[in-house]
Amino acid sequence: MKNFFVENINHIKNLSKSEFESLYEFTQMLNTASGEESLIEEAMDIVINVINAERGLFVKYDDKTDSFSIITARKISNESITDLNEFSSGILQKVLKEKKPLLYHDVMSDPNLSQFQSVQIHRIKSVIGVPIIRDDKVWGIIIADSQLDRREFTDENLLFLNFFSNLISLALDRIIKLQELEKENKILFNKLQSTEQIPDMIGNSLVMRNLSQLIYKVAQTDATVLITGESGTGKEIAARAIHQLSKRKNKPYLAQFCGSIPDNLLESELFGYKKGAFTGANSDKQGLLEAANEGTFFLDEIADISQALQAKLLRVLENKEIIRLGDVKVKKVDVRILAATNKDLQQLVKEGTFREDLFYRLNVFPIKMPPLRERREDIPLLASHFVKKISGKEISLDSSAIKKLESYYWPGNIRQLINVIQRAIILCDTNKIFADHIILEDEQSLENFNGTLEEFEILLLKKRLEQFNGNRTLTAKSLDVSVRWIQLKLKELGIQ
Structure with missing residues (x-):
């Protein structure tokens, strides 16, 4: 970058006042830009205004598929263009191949360019193209063209765009690295939340062995899984187990609790938002579904989301597409969806509060987590595990305590068992827990039974x-x- 300015210092003096002002405006923009798409859209406006082009295009290049995708394109009349075929793919390939700015005043008369079909169809006469270089590779290309012989398309314009593309490259490098750090931070924070105070999946009962087999089988696929069961049965443990046993295990695993969260807040968390989408949206924000790309996303208590949000989630499942709040551009995401609920979704479908099409999309592979009362033979193993984990000491359970634990109904399941064990450890003054240390909230009556x-x-x-x-x-x-x-x-x- 430094060498570029040194080599072209004399040419810089030839830039017009409007070009200098535009460069200054853009450098100020770089300090506040937080999303690559917002930056590029604003950059395109500057290019069109400065060189007075009739059309402008900013494409991103994917070297893996050798293809271009439109980030922003529009006419001088502010009309958007969505079809890449409107522009010359041949000229794009030429800029890509030469990796340097190109300027043509009379394209129709140039035998190397007039052969391109799009040049003939749209009667393009003047075109200017500049590559955006990142890590010595073409990241994107700016193209501006006209059906007239534009005098504004000058060598000075070409120099201006060259400066401009270098500034964009620097900004993109900063933004992309920042987004990667934010994504990594979200993943680490979400992992911390999902593992804190959550026990491992423990149990040798027949029902747990059958459950483990189901989890292992479905983990090898990309099927959507609906995990049902009472509160406290370990639905998120099953979700994390599916991810850890899958081919996506080295990719992100993110989770979102959907209960008791305002609809607009939940939507912004899931899908992200574009700068200016609402009051307080001062920058672009990546949603959790986008951050979980190539990984697994777990939606806990899926039954609590609104029907408006259900429709958007259905689009994710059907088309693997998301749209940020306040945006119109569709983003593709490769994410496996796992969902969980303690409610009867089929009953909610009958009542009209849950979409039937979404239910069938989620219920591709159902897994039911057994309540603790259906796996009583696991209680001694679970209790011993929690005693050791919570106390950090060698404290044993007397047979009277185990008998009392096994005979209880456990409406709160494993979560309740953890609380009871923690209470028993506090009450225990020796290295053994007896029945008297096991305090159960409703052991004296059946009034709370449901x-x-x-x-x-x-x-x-x-x-x-x-x-x-x-x-x-x-x-x-x-x-x-x-x-x-x-x-x-x-x-x-x-x-x-």
């Missing part, structure tokens, strides 16, 4: 057995049923 009739029956049976120290005859008598019924029910539940 399960099904069958679950109530099981809970009542277990409490009566505990009350009579496992005596089946006394338990049957208190419940006014036969001992045979007690035996069959215990066999059905797999309880010795």
Whole structure:
């Protein structure tokens, strides 16, 4: 950059006042620019105004696919252009190949350029093109053209655009590095949030072994997964396990809780926004879906999002596209969606509060997290794990404590178990936790029970057995049923 100015110092003196003013205006813009697209759109306005072109184009070049994509293009009448075929691909290729500014006053008379079909169709006479170089590669190209023999397309204009492109290169380098740092920061922060105080997936029960097999199988695919289950059953643990076992494991894993968040705030977090989209939007912001590109994105409590947001999420699932708030440009994202809820989505569909098409898009591969009461044989293992993790000491659980834990209903599931263990550790003065240390909020009554009739029956049976120290005859008598019924029910539940 320094050598460029030294070599062209004499030519700089030939720049017009308007060109100097435009360069000054642009350098001020560089200090506040936070998004590459906003920067380029404003830069295109400057180019068109300075050289008085009829049309202007700014394209980004992808060397992997050897293709161009429009970032911004418009006519001097402020009319936008969305079709890249409106411009000469041959001229773009020429600038790309030579990697230097090019100026043609009479394109129609140049045998090397007049052969291009787009030049003939649009009767282009004058064209000026400048490459945007980043890391010694062409990052993008500015093209301005006219159907008239524009005197404004001069060598001084070419020098101006060369200065201009170098400034854009410096700005883009700063913006892209800043965006990469912001993305990395979001990923690290989200990982911290998603792992803090969350236990590992633990359990040797049949239901947990079956669950592990399902997670392993679906992890090998890119299928959308809907994880259902009661609160506290470990739905996010399952989501993270799917990501860690997938081919995307070295890519970002981001999560967003959707419950009790204002709709506009949630939308801006998911999709990002463009500068000026609303009051306080002082710069472009990348959304979490965009930050999770090539990785996995987990939507927790998906049932709580509004129908307007459901429609936008459906577009992500169907077309892998997002649009930032306040923007009109579509961005492609390659992100795997995992979702979770503790509500009955099918019932919400019937009630008309959840879109049926979105439900089927999410429910490609359903996984149900079992409540703790359906995996009671895992309770001793889980309890011992949490005792060691929370206390950091060798504290054991007495058989009376384990028995009390196993006989409880656990409406709050694993989350509630963690709280009970933490409370027991505080109450325990020795290296062993006894039944007296296990304090359960509703152990004295069934008033807070909100399960099904069958679950109530099981809970009542277990409490009566505990009350009579496992005596089946006394338990049957208190419940006014036969001992045979007690035996069959215990066999059905797999309880010795």
